[in-house]
Amino acid sequence: xxxxxxxxxxxxxxxxxxxxxxxxxxxxxxxxxxxxxxxxxxxxxxxxxxxxxxxxxxxxxxxxxxxxxxxxxxxxxxxxxxxxxxxxxxxxxxxxxxxxxxxxxxxxxxxxxxxxxxxxxxxxxxxxxxxxxxxxxxxxxxxxxxxxxxxxxxxxxxxxxxxxxxxxxxxxxxxxxxxxxxxxxxxxxxxxxxxxxxxxxxxxxxxxxxxxxxxxxxxxxxxxxxxxxxxxxxxxxxxxxxxxxxxxxxxxxxxxxxxxxxxxxxxxxxxxxxxxxxxxxxxxxxxxxxxxxxxxxxxxxxxxxxxxxxxxxxxxxxxxxxxxxxxxxxxxxxxxxxxxxxxxxxxxxxxxxxxxxxxxxxxxxxxxxxxxxxxxxxxxxxxxxxxxxxxxxxxxxxxxxxxxxxxxxxxxxxxxxxxxxxxxxxxxxxxxxxxxxxxx
Amino acid sequence: xxxxxxxxxxxxxxxxxxxxxxxxxxxxxxxxxxxxxxxxxxxxxxxxxxxxxxxxxxxxxxxxxxxxxxxxxxxxxxxxxxxxxxxxxxxxxxxxxxxxxxxxxxxxxxxxxxxxxxxxxxxxxxxxxxxxxxxxxxxxxxxxxxxxxxxxxxxxxxxxxxxxxxxxxxxxxxxxxxxxxxxxxxxxxxxxxxxxxxxxxxxxxxxxxxxxxxxxxxxxxxxxxxxxxxxxxxxxxxxxxxxxxxxxxxxxxxxxxxxxxxxxxxx
Numbered sequence: 001x002x003x004x005x006x007x008x009x010x011x012x013x014x015x016x017x018x019x020x021x022x023x024x025x026x027x028x029x030x031x032x033x034x035x036x037x038x039x040x041x042x043x044x045x046x047x048x049x050x051x052x053x054x055x056x057x058x059x060x061x062x063x064x065x066x067x068x069x070x071x072x073x074x075x076x077x078x079x080x081x082x083x084x085x086x087x088x089x090x091x092x093x094x095x096x097x098x099x100x101x102x103x104x105x106x107x108x109x110x111x112x113x114x115x116x117x118x119x120x121x122x123x124x125x126x127x128x129x130x131x132x133x134x135x136x137x138x139x140x141x142x143x144x145x146x147x148x149x150x151x152x153x154x155x156x157x158x159x160x161x162x163x164x165x166x167x168x169x170x171x172x173x174x175x176x177x178x179x180x181x182x183x184x185x186x187x188x189x190x191x192x193x194x195x196x197x198x199x200x201x202x203x204x205x206x207x208x209x210x211x212x213x214x215x216x217x218x219x220x221x222x223x224x225x226x227x228x229x230x231x232x233x234x235x236x237x238x239x240x241x242x243x244x245x246x247x248x249x250x251x252x253x254x255x256x257x258x259x260x261x262x263x264x265x266x267x268x269x270x271x272x273x274x275x276x277x278x279x280x281x282x283x284x285x286x287x288x289x290x291x292x293x294x295x296x297x298x299x300x301x302x303x304x305x306x307x308x309x310x311x312x313x314x315x316x317x318x319x320x321x322x323x324x325x326x327x328x329x330x331x332x333x334x335x336x337x338x339x340x341x342x343x344x345x346x347x348x349x350x351x352x353x354x355x356x357x358x359x360x361x362x363x364x365x366x367x368x369x370x371x372x373x374x375x376x377x378x379x380x381x382x383x384x385x386x387x388x389x390x391x392x393x394x395x396x397x398x399x400x401x402x403x404x405x406x407x408x409x410x411x412x413x414x415x416x417x418x419x420x421x422x423x424x425x426x427x428x429x430x431x432x433x434x435x436x437x438x439x440x
Numbered sequence: 441x442x443x444x445x446x447x448x449x450x451x452x453x454x455x456x457x458x459x460x461x462x463x464x465x466x467x468x469x470x471x472x473x474x475x476x477x478x479x480x481x482x483x484x485x486x487x488x489x490x491x492x493x494x495x496x497x498x499x500x501x502x503x504x505x506x507x508x509x510x511x512x513x514x515x516x517x518x519x520x521x522x523x524x525x526x527x528x529x530x531x532x533x534x535x536x537x538x539x540x541x542x543x544x545x546x547x548x549x550x551x552x553x554x555x556x557x558x559x560x561x562x563x564x565x566x567x568x569x570x571x572x573x574x575x576x577x578x579x580x581x582x583x584x585x586x587x588x589x590x591x592x593x594x595x596x597x598x599x600x601x602x603x604x605x606x607x608x609x610x611x612x613x614x615x616x617x618x619x620x621x622x623x624x625x626x627x628x629x630x631x632x633x634x635x636x637x638x639x640x641x642x643x644x645x646x647x648x649x650x651x652x653x654x655x656x657x658x659x660x661x662x663x664x665x666x667x668x669x670x671x672x673x674x675x676x677x678x679x680x681x682x683x684x685x686x687x688x689x690x691x692x693x694x695x696x697x698x699x700x701x702x703x704x705x706x707x
Contacts, residue, residue, distance in 0.1 A: 011447050018454035025461035053694075081505070083624045223623075226663065226706065304694070326623070360670075361622035362663035362706065363508045406707060409663075 053304045057295050058137045060322070061310055062089055063123035063154070064330070065212070067203070068192050071119050076212065078197040078328035080221075083307075085328070088123065088188050093138040095183025100131055100146050103166070103175040108205060111173035114155065114166065115203045115210055121188065123154040127313040128171060131178065133288050147288075149176050153210070156180075158189060170210045197327065211394065213374040217437055218396065220414035222366040223326055224403065225358035227410045230303060232256070232266045232273070235355070238302045239264055239275050261348075271356050275301070278348035287315060294320040294342045297351050301340065306358050308339055318344040324358065330397040331358075332417050332424055358410060369414045370437040371396070377416050377427060377435060384431025386420065393419040399426065483636050487644070491680070494650040497635055502628040502655060504671030504692055505589055509616040511596050515564070523561040534564065534613040545606035553581055553601055553608065565615055569599055574652055574674050574687055579603050584656070587619050591656040593674060596667055616667065628692035631655070634673035637695040643688050644677055651685065652676035655692060663706040672698065 062085050068077050078084055104110040115122070128150045135143025153168035163183075167176040200215045232254060236245060240258035248255045252269040261279040266272075284290040291310075298308065311323040311330050322340040323330040331339075340353040372380075377394060398412035416435045417424045427435040487494075511532040512518075519527040519534055527536035544552050550571055556562050557569055569583035575593060576582045585597035592598075597616040601608050629637070631653050638644050658672035671692035678685045689698040 008444065008447075011444070011451060015447055015451045015454065018451060018458055021458045022454055022461060025458065025465055029461065029465050079624065081621050081624055224664075226661075360660060360663075360668060361506045362668060363620070363622070363666045365664065408706065 053299075053302045055295070055298055055305065055308060057292075058089060058093075058139075059086065060295055060298060060308065061125070061127070061129070061137055061291060062086065064126045064309065064311065064325070065122075065124040065328075067122040067124065067201070067212075068195075068198075069116070069118050069120045069122075073200050074116065074203060076197075076199045076201050076214075077192060077195040079191070079195045080197060080327050082191070082194070084191055084195060085123075087191050088121075089138070091185075091187050092183070093140070095138075095140075096181040097135070097140050097143055097165075098179035098181050100143075100149050100167075101177050101179075102149075103177050105174045106172055107175075108173045111168065111175065112205045114168055114175050115153070115205060117155060117157065117166075119158045120155050121158070121185070121192070125152045125154075126311055127291075128152050128169065128287075128315075129291070130288065131167065131176075133291065134167075151176060156185060158185060170205075171208045173205070209393075211374075214371075214396065215373060217373055218371040218414070219368050220329075220371065220396075221327070221368050222364045222414065223398070223412040224362050224364040224366075225306075225410050225412065226360040226362060227356050227402075227408055228304070228359050229271065230355045230357065232264075232355075235266075235273055235275075235301065235303075236264055238300060266355075272352060272354055275351040275353075276348060277350075280348060283346075283349065284318070284344055290315075290318060290320065290344060293344065293349070294322075297342055297349065298322065298340060301351065301353060303340075303353060303355070304357050304359060305339055311338060326358075326398050326412055329414075330395065331400050331412060332397050332415075333400045356410075358412075362409065364411070366411070366413075371414060371416065371435050372437060377418075380427055380431055380433045380435075381418065384433065386430065390420055391418060392422070395419070395424075483639060487639055490644075490646040492639070492644055492646065492648050492650070493680075494635060494653075497630075497632040497650075497653065499630045499632045501630050502671065502692060503625045504628045504655075504657075505625055506622040506660075507587075507589065507619045507657060507669040508622055508666040509587075509592070509597070509619040509669060510666050512615040512617040515613075515615065518564050521561065522564070525562075532614065535610070536613070537610045538608070541607040541609045543607055544603070549581060549603065549608075553583070556608075557583055557599065563599055563611070563613055568615070572598070574654060574676050581608075585616060587616075587657070589619070589657065590671070592616060592619075592669060593656050593658045593672070594667060594669070596659070619669065622668070626693055628655070628671050629673070629690075629695050631673065633695060634690040634692065635675060637690055638675055638688055638697065641697050643697060645679070647680045649678045649680055650675060651678040658689060658698075660691070660698075661706060665705060 066077050066084055066088065068075050129152070131146035131149045131151070132144050135141065135146065149167065151167035151169045153170060154165055155168065156165040163180045165178050165180055167178055168174070199218055202213045202215055204211045204213055236256045240256060240262055244258065246257045252267055254266045254268070255263055257263040262277050265274045284293045305324055307325040308322050309325055310320060312321040313319070320342045321338045323338045325331070340351060343350045374394060378388070381391060395417050397415065397417050399415040401411050401413065403409035403411055415426050417426060418430060420430070427433055513532060515532050515534050516529045519529060522536065524539045525536045526539070527534055542552060542556060554571060557566055560566055568585050570586055570591060572582045572584040572591070572593065575584065579602065581601040581603065583599040584591045584593055594616070596614045599611055599613045601611045635650055635653060653673060653675045655671055655673050657669040660668045660670045662668065673690040673692050675688045675690060676685055677688060690696070691698055
């Protein structure tokens with residue numbers, strides 16, 4: 001009798017559990033938006049069968065500057081035949097890192113000594129990242145738990161006795177030490193000795209930032225590239241899939257929709273596209289997720305970008321701006337929004353990008369350009385009515401202008417770019433004065 | 441009513457429902473793209489089924505540059521140093537007829553020509569060329585110009601010897617002066633990837649053999665009076681039945697098949 005009661009109890013329990021499971025699964029299916037996505041999610045970086053246009057995460061979030069202190073001067077270095085940043089990063093990924101410790105916190109004087117360390121190499125990142133994310137980029141699993149230390153500057157000495165690397169946070173002037181259990185900077189030193197772009201600079205520590213001041217006049221080459229324009233079909237297929245796409249035309253604008261959650265708007269006059277994704281599947285909850293989502297989206301867009309990397313981050317408004325880099329310097333004025341701008345909003349994700357991409361370099365007709373030094377640029381800005389506190393950033397880069405004789409060719413001309421009111425402008429746009437020596 | 445029976449029916453039905461719901465839920469989630477290894481294995485299997493054979497192909501990724509080169513404008517003056525031939529220059533191309541045709545009957549033609557090229561006074565820039573089997577055939581023997589970064593496979597950078605019967609009677613020579621690097625080194629695809637791209641583009645016929653696959657610099661286009669060179673995989677495909685050979689070109693930067701190399705100048 002008791003046995004029968006127990007077996008009946010078991011059956012009843014199993015029925016209740018089965019009913020509960022069916023409720024849970026039904027709820028999950030009904031609230032899962034992935035059925036609105038017309039194509040399976042893929043991690044494009046793992047799709048090695050096609051290497052076309054795949055951007056690796058470590059390249060997208062690689063340093064934007066390499067600074068070498070040779071014991072006498074501080075120099076911004078690059079090599080026009082060899083991607084020095086990539087080589088340094090590749091070399092460092094073979095090192096074995098240990099523990100992180102705090103050396104100095106919120107100490108401006110010590111930070112000034114740090115950024116001006118002699119016989120050292122610095123890698124500057126345009127974003128604050130955690131040590132754990134840095135470990136992810138360098139494929140170092142042992143750093144995965146170090147997520148509370150934020151930095152944007154990596155420094156190591158060429159002194160073989162000091163086997164540590166140092167991480168600096170420009171925003172709060174904090175320095176960390178990251179021990180290195182094995183690794184050598186010998187290959188990196190060899191690379192540095194072969195750099196052919198070497199600009200003398202001063203690193204100036206300011207409140208929440210460190211600026212790069214070019215001490216001498218800067219001589220830079222002009223480059224020309226063939227420009228290709230990607231057709232809307234490529235982006236529609238990559239972002240919305242190929243099933244049941246509706247199209248609406250209004251003047252210069254074409255709107256493509258896959259469903260009520262995703263659409264792509266193409267402006268043929270501006271050569272810009274905007275992708276809206278309100279499916280809320282992947283909204284980032286942390287900085288790391290923002291960076292990872294940005295990386296996935298860049299690869300989903302699958303535009304043949306040339307040396308694209310993250311150039312600017314606004315964590316507060318959850319915006320990432322990526323630019324294409326040439327000879328180690330960012331390109332500007334390709335469009336209103338850089339190469340790709342990604343915004344994460346509460347309602348969803350918006351990606352804006354240009355459909356024009358530089359592809360094949362061609363010989364330039366133009367001679368190298370000599371630009372003023374930073375002090376002269378600041379003087380011109382002051383004379384034009386801008387005070388130092390209004391200047392958010394000054395960067396050296398390439399201005400994108402379409403060749404007047406051939407619309408398939410773009411000229412990249414060296415120029416200073418000044419950020420004021422969160423907008424980048426050239427010196428001549430701000431104060432009507434050229435940033436070139438000789439004024440031409 | 442047997443309550444126990446009803447409970448059992450409920451249990452069976454809801455278990456079946458749970459299985460169905462779980463399957464539906466799983467299918468709505470991410471689909472994992474087959475790994476690169478599986479893709480490559482399936483391509484290799486398909487090629488085998490199509491009786492397409494290759495030597496062992498390298499999977500090592502390569503690197504290369506965008507280069508610019510211009511034809512030597514001084515060939516007119518240089519031909520005065522040539523001996524025992526009548527040479528003239530037109531549009532930077534040397535065309536020469538040998539006073540004494542080279543007899544290659546019973547000899548290794550390539551070896552004979554290599555000695556000829558190496559002898560000063562026979563051709564211009566004699567140390568700059570190497571025999572190119574891929575671009576050669578039974579009547580045209582091509583020597584391609586060597587540069588710091590590899591060889592240039594381009595008719596603006598080669599010597600072509602013409603064979604009539606058992607004799608080499610004349611040749612045509614071009615020389616590219618001073619190749620310059622246009623931007624930093626880029627990643628390039630492996631030999632295996634190049635062959636796979638060709639296969640998936642249906643460019644390798646059934647019953648073929650990949651007899652050679654070399655990476656060198658070829659012309660992508662012409663711009664502002666300069667040839668723009670990029671690393672290109674030259675894949676030689678031999679028909680197993682007829683032994684006829686064709687050469688296919690794969691852009692080593694992006695894996696696209698190059699059908700017509702652009703000669704028109706982009707200004």
